[in-house]
Amino acid sequence: MKFILIYDGSFEGLLSAVFYFYEHKLDDASIVKKENSQPSFLYIDKEIITDYGKAKRVWKGLSKKVSVRGREKIYKAFLSEIPTIENAILHFIKRTFSSEVSIENDYSDPIILEIDKVSKKVDREKHRMDAFVRFRLTNDGIYFATIEPDFNVLPLNMEHFKKRYADQKWLIYDLKRKYGIFYNLQKAALIELEISAEVNSTTRALTYFTVDEMHFQKLWGIYFKNSNIPTRKNMRLHIKHIPKRYWKYLPEKKF
Incomplete structure (x- = not known):
């Protein structure tokens, strides 16, 4: 049997x-x-x-x-x-x-x-998350980012972000799997919590993020848009290096 x-x-x-x-x-x-x-x-x-x-x-x-x-x-x-x-x-x-x-x-x-x-x-997928995660400063003084990777790679990302951002508190949250990694300046740990997808809504942004952060995001988007040279644009190559499914993580793609 x-x-x-x-x-x-x-x-x-x-x-x-x-x-x-x-x-x-x-x-x-x-x-x-x-x-x-x-x-x-x-x-x-x-x-x-x-x-x-x-x-x-x-x-x-x-x-x-x-x-x-x-x-x-x-x-x-x-x-x-x-x-x-x-x-x-x-x-x-x-x-x-x-x-x-x-x-x-x-x-x-x-x-x-x-x-x-x-x-x-x-x-x-792990390396793409390393490259495409973008943090935003919350009103609580924590740098926050959301991800929805195809695979459950967040445990593999822990050491990379712990080393790269050792001097600031941060939280990376997987919206799909409902858990995240929180770093408190001393150690990083997996935590389970419920965060709504509305955290990424532009209309609710000031509920969660500082005014300065939202101004910076907007300025970065404007800079990115104006620094592009239309005659040198190669969308096929661009998508090859940054697939469209990752654009939602990038503030420059929202403006």
């Missing part, structure tokens, strides 16, 4: 499900996020309780057989949120523990190849 291991959506939850797979010597199992699970009479559903100790043991076991880069691939693939990625990761781990040699670069295996491709897509 096939088992469906249902976890809470966290990376530690996924690793806890992997631990359960080995602990109970299962032959056939799929791992599914709770939000994506559906009742079935054909399989045995098992809800997995996240256990940080067990998750750590799985990760420690992987560290003995998989390189740092290989473990990064697993984590980045997880952050893709592709519905079937958990089973690809389980396949990767099963092959790792059953092989005497490294399998992380065995691209003859289509699932290993898939994890490699997905992790690269997530990495590209």
